[in-house]
Amino acid sequence: MAESSDVSMAESSDVPMELTTDILSRMPVKSLFRFKLVSILLKNLMESQYFSKIYLENSLKNNNCSLIFKINGTLHRSYLDHKNMVLKLNNLVIPRSFQLSPEQTRKLNQQNSAINDGKLVCERIEVAGSCNGLVLIFSGFHHIALCNPAFERKHGSFKILPCINYSGFEINPKTNCRNQRSNFRVFGFGYDGYSQCYKVVCLTQSKAFLYTLKKNNRLWKEIDLPCFESTTTSIINREQVLYIQAYKHGVVTNNHLHWNITEYDDEIKKFAKETILSFDLHKEEWVQVSVPDELNQGCTEKEGLKLKPYIIDFGVLNGSLSLLTHCLSDDKMNELWVMKEYGVKESWTRLCNVPLRSGIPLVYHRGEDEYLLPNSKGLGWYYPKEDRLRKVKFNGCGYTEDFYVSTQVNLCYESFVNPFTQ
Structure with a gap:
């Protein structure tokens, strides 16, 4: 009787639904799972796309x-709090199918030996991207999954994506999209706001694949590789090659996925042309995004050598495409750039300098004018006006002291998006 009474009271409440939605959209996801048991009305509200949208908008607005990052081969999650400089670590439980036995690993290495020129494949967990609270992870060549880390921490909270058919995976001498490494695979994960569905792109040195998260879709489709004509004329009768940063997965903003590419030549190296490769999630077409003119035109002299700025990292900062650049003539700082108006080259703006050996900032805290900055010393809130770094520490999961945080830490906004309904 008590449960029926609670349901009746909840459903007959005089509180306007708009106010109820606003209150619930500001609460932790963990609490919302308990509230879903209160009444059918609240359950239907929180499982609606409308509520997911409102909840995500509040998360983006309030940081x-x-x-999400990896320590000693395992994934961990820590809720970000600007005021708390000691954050608690929680394990992110991976799917059982990702936990390969030695025999399974040996068989996969044998299967992939032709792909990797006879070299062994290390089956390791990697975070390939995050969008709207969902995180894409993969292991080796055969395991890809999607999860919402804010949901219950159990094996069943991962949506396993189909395997990619790599048949015919080999170096194509005719394509001009390659990498310095003999083999590589990078992903891009984003949401197409026009067709209202999530899409995953996988790039190799010879093929590109696209997967659309739709009901009963079990197939990746092969798509055309990007192919851009070289604009370099300083080297005559010499093939120019575009290199994608194999270690950097794509970042998403403005309905496009992005990768940093370099027009590379053995003789000019750092003087190569920088640009950004972009994939339109709706039109499913490749385009280029121009970088600041300074990166391709401006040169300085040092000890008789011409030195040009170049991109060392890129990402998305508070919804805008951002770059971290460095010039060999500057021994102390990197420069942070942001594209204030997407697709408009002239809108690239230099925001500030950050210390060397830093990665792209993850978050900008407007109230304190601080950037959450990963670097070789860990992770901290950086105040550029005074060149001051407030170091963030972690505890839990057996870690009680400082530890090295990779510059590829992934930021995941809290959301109520269910991967199994996508």
């Missing part, structure tokens, strides 16, 4: 997010 309500967590950090």
Whole structure:
């Protein structure tokens, strides 16, 4: 009787639904799972796309997010709090199918030996991207999954994506999209706001694949590789090659995925042309995004050598495409750039300098004018006006002291998006 009474009271409440939605959209996801048991009305509200949208908008506005990173081969999650300089670590439980036995690993290495020129494949967990609170992870060549880390921490909270058919995976001498490494695979994960569905792109040195998260879709489709004509004329009768940063997965903003590419030549190296490769999630077409003119035109002299700025990292900062650049003539700082108006080259703006050996900032806290900055010393809130770094520490999961945080820490905004309904 008590349960029926609670349901009746909840459903007959005089509180306007708009106010109820606003209150619930500001609460932790963990609490919302308990509230779903209160009444059918609240359950239907919180499972609606409308509520997911409102909840995500509040998370983006208030920097309500967590950090996903790897320590000693395992994934961890920590809720981000600007005021708390000691953050608690929680394990991110991976799917059982990702936990390969030695025999399974040996068989996969044998299967992939032709792909990797006879070299062994290390089956390791990697975070390939995050969008709207969902995180894409993969292991080796055969395991890809999607999860919402804010949901219950159990094996069943991962949506396993189909395997990619790599048949015919080999170096194509005719394509001009390659990498310095003999083999590589990078992903891009984003949401197409026009067709209202999530899409995953996988790039190799010879093929590109696209997967659309739709009901009963079990197939990746092969798509055309990007192919851009070289604009370099300083080297005559010499093939120019575009290199994608193999270690950097794509970042998403403005309905496009992005990768940093370099027009590379053995003789000019650092003087090569920088640009950004972009994939339109709706039109499913490749385009280029121009970088600041300074990166391709401006040169300085040092000890008789011409030195040009170049991109060392890129990402998305508070919804805008951002770059971290460095010039060899500057021994102390990197420069942070942001594209204030997407697709408009002239809108690239230099924001500030950050210390060397730093990665792209993850978050900008407007109230304190601080950037959450990963670097070789860990992770901290950086105040550029005074060149001051407030170091963030972690505890839990057996870690009680400082530890090295990779510059590829992934930021995940809290959301109520269910991967199994996508």
